[in-house]
Amino acid sequence: MQYKSVTTEVLEIAYLDYGARDGWPCIMGHGFPYDVNAYAEAAPILAQAGARVLVPWLRGYGPTRFRFPQTLRSGEQAALGADLLAFMDALKIERAVVGGYDWGGRAACIVSVLHPERVVGLVSGNSYNIQNIARAMEPASPPHEAALWYQYFFHNERGRRALERNRRGFARQLWTMWSPKWQFDDATFDRSAVSFDNPDFVDVVIHSYRHRFALVEGDPAYAAIEAKLAAQPQVRVPTIAIDGDSDGVIPGTAHHAEKFEGFYQRRVFAGAGHNLPQERPAEWAQAVLDVRKAAS
Template sequence: MQAKSVTTAVLDIAYREYGPSDGWPCILGHGFPYDVHAYTETAPIIAQAGARVLVPWLRGYGPTRFRFPSTLRSGEQAALGADLLAFMDALGIERALVGGYDWGGRAACIVSALHPERVVGLVSGNSYNIQNIARSMEPASPPEEAALWYQYLFHNERGRRALERNRAGFARQLWTMWSPTWAFDEATFARSAGSFDNPDFVDVVIHSYRHRYALVEGDPAYAGLEQRLAAQPPIRVPTIAIDGDSDGVNPGTAHHISKFENFFERRVFPDAGHNLPQERPAEWAQAVLDLRKVAAG
């Protein structure tokens, strides 16, 4: 499938589109270190139900490009949320059902929390996915800390050099650790690995994992947005939250329920890891379709 592209103030955002152009809008975001292929099987199922499914490559991935060399290659959460909103604006989409996991889920949560008038409903892998940077230095349990080894590595220059030299190798390692029950083959990995060759991938990733611990400054353009996110705003749109019971990086999000102030349902996919839509495409698609029914009343 040929990628399409739309221009925003900051990015030329590449995306894939499934279904009729006049279908009900559904925007799905991928995580790190994955890409749009996470929805290769999921998106057509949703499109068959009349949706116009849009799956953009995030900043720093695949064919998506920054428009100007002077723009900070920020991976902060506010930038991801702003990119999603700008993507909707550029395509003239007033309201959409949004969803995603990891970085893409964070963007969907941010738009849902701060711009609920633009969101029909939210399907969120890992539930409330807005970072609480003010509390980022509070330690977790030993198993949780061990799972975050890659983030701590990226905090220093050895980690930057390691990622630069072996982008695909780190991605493969994380895929394996985070989804221990997912027997992906070489062709599946190779389809996504090309997205990590984006010239801004390393800069965006490193900035993301340093900013979330308040180790580097963010882009001043998003300072106001980050201030709003620091308040940990609730999400007031209908939501289905999903966890995998074999997720190697996220221990579960049952405790997030207080952050949702509308219809809320939590689902746990058995024998699924972190890359939920690619590991369980039919179940993820069903969550989207079920949520649309809820949102329609």
């Protein structure tokens, strides 16, 4: 499938476009270390149900490119949210069902809380994905801390060099650990792995995992957004939140329910790990259809 691209103030955003142009807008975001192929099966299901499904590569992934060399290769949450809103503006999409998991789910949550008038409904893998950076240094349980080894690894230059030298090796290690019951083959991994060859991939990833612990400064262009997110605002758009019961990095998010107002439903995908839409495409697509129905 040939990708398209659209120009924003900061990026040339590459994306896949499924369904009729006059279909109801649906924007789905991938996570780290994945790419648009996470929706290769879910998106056609939604297109058949009348959606126009747009799946962009995030900054630092695939064919998406920064427009200017001087732009900080930031992976902070505010940048991801701003990119999603700019993507909607560039395509003249007034309102859409938005969703995603990991980084893509974070962007969808941010647009949902800061621009609810632009969101029909939200499907969020791992529920409330907005980082509470002010509390990032508070320790978690030993099992959860162990699962976050890669984040701490990326805090030092050994981790940066390791990722630069072996992007695919570390990505595959995380796929395996985070989705222990997902029997993906080499071809499936390789289709996504080419997205990690983006020249800005390492810089964006390293900045993301350092910024969320307040170890590096963010891009001043997004400081106002980060200030709003620091208040941990409520999600007030119709939401279906999803966890996998075999997620090797997120131990479950039932406790996030208090962050949602109005229609909220939590689903648990049996046997699924972290890459929810790719592991359970039909169930993910059904959640999108159901949240749209709930919003109507």
